[in-house]
Amino acid sequence: MFALYDLAAGPLFAFSLSVFVLGMGWRVLRFLLLAKRADPAALKGFRLVWAIKSIFRWLVPANITARENPLPTVAGFVFHLGLLATALFLQAHVILWDQAWDISWWTLPDEVADYLAFACLGAGAYLILRRLAAPQVRALTGPSDWLVLFLSLAPVLSGVLAYHQWGDYDTIIALHVLAADLLLLIAPFTKLSHVVLFFVSRAVTGSDFGKRNVGAW
Numbered sequence: 216m217f218a219l220y221d222l223a224a225g226p227l228f229a230f231s232l233s234v235f236v237l238g239m240g241w242r243v244l245r246f247l248l249l250a251k252r253a254d255p256a257a258l259k260g261f262r263l264v265w266a267i268k269s270i271f272r273w274l275v276p277a278n279i280t281a282r283e284n285p286l287p288t289v290a291g292f293v294f295h296l297g298l299l300a301t302a303l304f305l306q307a308h309v310i311l312w313d314q315a316w317d318i319s320w321w322t323l324p325d326e327v328a329d330y331l332a333f334a335c336l337g338a339g340a341y342l343i344l345r346r347l348a349a350p351q352v353r354a355l356t357g358p359s360d361w362l363v364l365f366l367s368l369a370p371v372l373s374g375v376l377a378y379h380q381w382g383d384y385d386t387i388i389a390l391h392v393l394a395a396d397l398l399l400l401i402a403p404f405t406k407l408s409h410v411v412l413f414f415v416s417r418a419v420t421g422s423d424f425g426k427r428n429v430g431a432w
Contacts, residue, residue, distance in 0.1 A: 220385070223392040224311070231399040238403025239411045246412060250419055262422040269421020270414060287345060290338040297335025298371060301328050302395075305374075325378070332375050339368045363405050369394035 251258050302308065306322040313319040323331070343364065346356045373391035376382055402408060 220389040220392060223389060223396055227396045228392065228399075231396040235399040235402055239408065242403055242408050242412060243415050246415055247419075254423075258419065262425045265425025266418035266421045269424065270417045273413075273417055287342075290341045290345075293334050294338035294342060294367075297331040297338065298367060300331050301335070301371065301374065304328070329375070329378060332371050332378075335371050336368065336375065339364070339371075359405060363401075363407055366394065366398055366401065367407070370398060 247258065300323060304321065304323045305328045306325060309319050309322045346352050346360075346364075370391055373387055373394055377384060377388045377391050381387075398407070402410065
């Protein structure tokens with residue numbers, strides 16, 4: 216398992232990260248080209264203030280969709296917050312970045328990261344049950360949606376198991392890194408691309424709404 220971990224944390228991670236960065240760059244460029252083709256005026260006179268307002272209203276959240284669907288909105292935000300916070304600010308993760316590329320940043324206390332991971336798993340369980348129980352959501356859920364959801368939860372679940380040393384640690388930590396590699400690898404080609412495209416699309420839409428004086432929505 217040590218060899219598998221070294222492979223997953225070394226060459227496979229570097230490859231997956233490269234695919235993620237290049238793939239997301241391609242998705243952003245493609246989005247901007249399609250937006251320009253559909254509405255040439257949308258990108259002209261870009262208004263940063265309105266773009267930020269639109270992004271902020273969706274991140275708070277302070278939008279119509281959130282007000283009409285409070286429980287799914289809370290679950291979605293907890294899920295995303297737990298996933299991103301543990302991925303970016305877990306001390307063990309930042310240490311790996313520091314060792315590999317000599318860069319580091321602020322980290323969460325391990326106890327806080329652990330609570331966030333459990334909250335993420337709880338929110339993920341709710342989202343799974345909602346997809347199964349709500350007919351309107353179940354009808355819109357395809358195999359790729361299930362794949363993305365389970366692959367998003369896999370690094371968190373395996374990370375919790377490894378942190379608490381529930382099970383064989385060497386096997387679980389290797390699977391944890393492999394799950395993270397796979398998530399990075401598929402992100403640009405699935406709905407996971409919204410981790411970047413959300414900000415781009417909201418910025419373009421918010422700027423356009425500002426020019427049309429219809430508010431940040």
